[in-house]
Amino acid sequence: MQKPLGTVISTDDSPTTLKYAFVLDEGSPVKKGQFIQTTSEEGIVFGYVSEITRANRYFERAESVAEYERENPISTHFPIKSWEYAIAEVRVLGRMEKRGEHYFQSRVSLPPSPGTKVIEADETLLKDFVGFVPNGLMLGKLQNHEVEAKIDMTRLFQKHLAILAMSGAGKSHLASVMLEELLDRPKEHGRVATVIIDIHGEYSGFKQDPTYGRKIRVINGKDITIPFRRLNSRMLSSWFSVPPAGQNELNKLLREMRTQEKNERQLFSVNDLIKRVETSSISKNIKDALMRPLYELRSINLITQSKENPKLRQQVLPGEMLVLDLSDLDDMRKKKVIVSYIADRLFRLRAKNEIPPTFFLVEEAHNFAPEKAKAAHNPSKSIIEKIAREGRKFGLALGVVSQRPVNLSTTTLSQCNTHILLRVTNPNDLKHIEESAEGIDSRMARSITSLKVGEGIIVGEAVRYPIFVEIRDRKSRKIEKGRPLHEQAIAYESEAKKSDEEQDEELEAFL
Ligand SMILES: Nc1ncnc2c1ncn2[C@@H]1O[C@H](COP(=O)(O)OP(=O)(O)OP(=O)(O)O)[C@@H](O)[C@H]1O
Ligand SMILES: [Mg+2]
Structure with missing residues (x-):
């Protein structure tokens, strides 16, 4: 059974279909951010505690509190604890209806009545509301x-x-x-x-x-590594911005080389591609424009003849x-x-x-x-x-x-x-x-x-x-990259000290 938490109260502007407030039962463990439920004629009204306020009549008037506290704390005169109460404000989230094993959400058209009991959220209902699955x-x-x-x-x-x-x-x-x-x-x-x-x-x-x-x-x-056969001009242009005029030419050459790879069982590298561009009949302008991306490709050292x-x-x-x-x-x-x-x-x-x-x-x-x-x-x-x-x-x-x-x-x-x-x-x-x-x-x-x-x-x-x-905690093994700073500092100093001592020893041995 779910624990009772409090009672819906009537305030100036609630209960409505959007919000209500309830006064907490004494010692009731309600927290801000908790899901709770109450009822109306329509069924279960599901909600969320958006804020909690505490109040106490004895502390309402600043001047009398100040006056009493100057001499003796108010608590020595009055049973103040028993006058403290807490009010939870609730945002209404929906009406929850049980069909078969599960709850389904629908709109609220009636607020809960003042005086209705508020209870903890049912676990199944909560899971269905949030959308958790087994x-x-x-x-x-x-x-x-x-x-x-x-x-x-x-x-x-x-x-x-x-x-x-x-x-x-x-x-x-x-x-x-x-x-x-x-x-x-x-x-x-x-x-x-x-x-x-x-x-x-x-x-x-x-x-x-x-x-x-x-x-x-x-x-x-x-x-x-990426094997040469996977290269195409689309890829190259996305990596190094090959000028549009060069893309077609590059594509032609790469296709040629791939066919050769297949038919003649020859393997190529980026250098071979560079050579082909150099010796091809492509115009000088385009050639020059192609060289930069090709050199970059070579320098990142990622393309191999065949290893993938x-x-x-x-x-x-x-x-x-x-x-x-x-x-x-x-x-x-x-x-x-x-x-x-x-x-x-x-x-x-x-x-x-x-x-x-x-x-x-x-x-x-x-x-x-x-x-x-x-x-x-x-x-x-x-x-x-x-x-x-x-x-x-x-x-x-x-x-x-x-x-x-x-x-x-x-x-x-x-x-x-x-x-x-x-x-x-x-x-x-x-x-x-x-x-x-x-x-x-x-x-x-x-x-x-x-x-x-x-x-x-x-x-x-x-x-x-x-x-x-x-x-939750991890179940798997975690590897720490880098020790905490203070440990690194201690390790550094003790190493430095050791080498000083070692130097002294060496010096003594020499003398
Ligand atoms: N839920 C948790 N329970 C226990 N320890 C945690 C949890 N979340 C993080 N930590 C610990 O806090 C530290 C920082 O976490 P983590 O490395 O995941 O942060 P990060 O956001 O990835 O940081 P960075 O932006 O530097 O990559 C780690 O030591 C981690 O083990
Ligand atoms: Mg990280």
Whole structure:
């Protein structure tokens, strides 16, 4: 049975069909942000505690309080405790009707009567209201309730997901929790493949994990290679802005070389391509224009004669995870080219159904799909935006993680129909989030600044109502990149000291 919490009261402007207030029973554990229910002639009226006020007659008049407190505290004269009471204000969310095993929401046309009892929210009703499902991804606990937040995978991913928060708020932690859920998911529930662009090498720890390790493949950035036969002028132009006049010529040459590869079993490199351009009959202007992108292509050292790594067709598998750990690469341009290539391949392979439905998670997404940058300077921007716009048709779900939402492409962000927001304090970022996340009001946006590490708000497609969630602990092994500063400082000084001592010893031995 659900606990009684209080009684609906009559105020100047409530109860109405939109809001009411109730006075809390003594010791009643009601909290701001809690879901509660009461009844009207229509049935269950479901609501949300939007604020709590406390009052006490004895403290209403400032001058008498001041007067008493000058001599002795009021509590020594009067039974003040027994005059304290609390009032909860409730936003009415809907009428909930039970049909079969589940509850369905409909509109409220009658307010609850003053005097009606308010009780705790029924667990099944609460889950149905928010849209939690038994085989959903368990990300944590619904705040103020003992209810697991099990988010429907399809609703979470189908129309893309953005995880936004300031640095250190727990984005990667949350992403890892989500990945554990995907890896744990049984076949019967429908498993997706996961591909991660891991910028800081945070996800490679999964490989060492005894439970998850066998489902993980980690590929280091410097080992990523693209075979020459995959090159085409469309790709090259998106990476290095090949002038339009050169694209046709380049395409012709590449096609020629591919045919030769096939028929004569010859292998080519970027150098061979450069030579062909040099010796071809293309006009000098175009030739010159083509050289810059070709030299750039050569300098990032990514194209090989035939070696392909990763082999997406074989390595993107249901219920498994492919981590592209780019933390060993310094060259930002190379990282962008890699992300562009992988995203493009995933899109194409998925469109042809050659890989399973896939969740493509991009960390530091503002670097790969920045708001302010022409596509030419940002090899990966247009393809990420394309996945954001069209990926859903093909079962390719995008997950973007960013600590700089302001710098993240608005096209991408607006296509992410679910936002998970952790702590954010920068006013520009907050404003941007408020504008781009549907269903987030200014009241909620304000509470984003007071979230603690590990607390988040989920809004959008994945839930029927914005909720606060306490993200659960990780089950998998975590690798810390970088020790805490004080430990590094101690290690540094003790090493320095040792070498001083060693020097002294050496000197003594010499003398
Ligand atoms: N729900 C949680 N429970 C326990 N610890 C957490 C939780 N969320 C985050 N942490 C811890 O807080 C720290 C910062 O988290 P995390 O690395 O995920 O932040 P981030 O938002 O990804 O930061 P950055 O922007 O720097 O990548 C980590 O040590 C992490 O383990
Ligand atoms: Mg992170």
